Amino acid sequence: MIDESLIAKNDAQPPEASVLAINILVVVLILGGMAAQNLFYTAQPEERVVIKRFGAVIGLAGPGLHFKLPFGIDEVHKVATERVLKQEFGFRIEPGEEGEPSRVLTEGYQHEREMLTGDLNMIDVSWVVQYQIHDPVQYLHALREPEQTLRDSAEAVMRRRVGNSLASEVLTTGRADIALRARDELQGALDGYRSGIRVTAVELQAVVPPQRVRASFNEVNEARQERERMINEAITKKNQAIPQAIGEGKRTVAEAEAYAFERTRRAEGDVVRFQSILKEYLQAPDVTRKRLYLEVIRDVVPKAGKIIVVQEGESRPQSFLHLNEQGGSPK
Incomplete structure (x- = not known):
């Protein structure tokens, strides 16, 4: 027989205990789901991942699906190392709305464009710096603001290169040389900062005299x-x-x-x-003299034309020679 006292005792137990157990189970399931969600992460093909455990870098990971410890034990920082990035100076390109082209904005960036050349001429220079992140650990930890450091360094280098050149060189033949030297000098400065950035190109976009003296510059040019x-x-x-x-x-x-x-x-x-x-x-002097005379007559007489022979004492010509005709015999 079932002890009725035990049944009565169980019926008398409060319902709060079962509710607490259910809440604990729900919390455990939620924490388990969060842990399972934070156990894995994915990196894109152009990204590399810096893995930090308790704030210390423990390794790098490439593209794909990877495992990490949850609850903030492991931190991942994704860095686009294969993407070519760029910084614009003297202008900005604003993406257009869907179906519309991008716009080039120049208002408000005059302070970046205005420079002084070596022959004390004012000139407006707009340029673009293209770069890649080749060392993600240095990029994340060596500098507090690597992008701003890149901008400040690029502007300082470009102003120095333009300041060491003549205005005519900057406007015409010296642009390629200025861009090449600026790239090398900027890369040297960033390497000294251990920035983890590799400069791929420096391109001068627009090099023009200021608006108020542009007409005179054009005439000189x-x-x-x-x-x-x-x-x-x-x-x-x-x-x-x-x-x-x-x-x-x-x-x-x-x-x-x-x-x-x-x-x-x-x-x-x-x-x-x-x-x-x-x-x-x-x-034979006589024979030779006569032969020479005849040879001269043969060469000279045909050129004389019609010859009329007149006998002495006669009043009219007796005969004439047709020396130009064949045979040359008198009639």
Whole structure:
């Protein structure tokens, strides 16, 4: 038989004990769920994760799903090390709304653009610094504000490079050299700070004179360009004229040498011919003299045209010679 006194005793027990047990079970389940939720974390492909345990760095993790101790024992800090970041100076790019292009804002950033060149000219310089985070531990712990340190260092370096250059160089041919030297100098400063940042590029966007003197600067720049154009044209003409003169000189010398050679050979031939005629003349003077006379007549008479033969004492021509006609016989 069941003891009725025990049943009565259990029925008399207060309901608060069961409610407390249920609450404890709920709290345990909630804490278990939170712990299970905080046991894992995911890193994106462009991220690296710095893992800290009780405030001390214990390691790095790459992309993927990872385990950590819950309840604040392990802390994770995700850093985008594979992403190319940039800082804008002298302007800002504001993303447009959906379907609209971005806008370039220049108002309010005049203090970043205005610089003084080495020849004491005012000039507006806008530029962009592109960089990556190559050491996430240094980036998180070496500097209190690494982004602001980057901006301050970049502005100081650019002002120093522009201040060591002439305004004409900054506006025209010296822009690439200024950007390259500024990148190297900025990287050296950030390495000295152990910032964990690698500068990939420094690009000058707009280099223009201030608005109030822009017209005068443009006139000076146009005059410089015209001077450079005229110098280039003169150099081109010189490069064309000198080889042409040298060629003409060589051609004249060659023609003179050929003419001298021809005259010399002709004179030598005439001498040989004269010597041969002289030899024949010495052997038979009358015959040689007559032959020479006939040869001269043969060469000269045909050029004289129509010849009329007139006998002495006659009043009219008796006959004439058609020397230009074939046969050349008188009629």
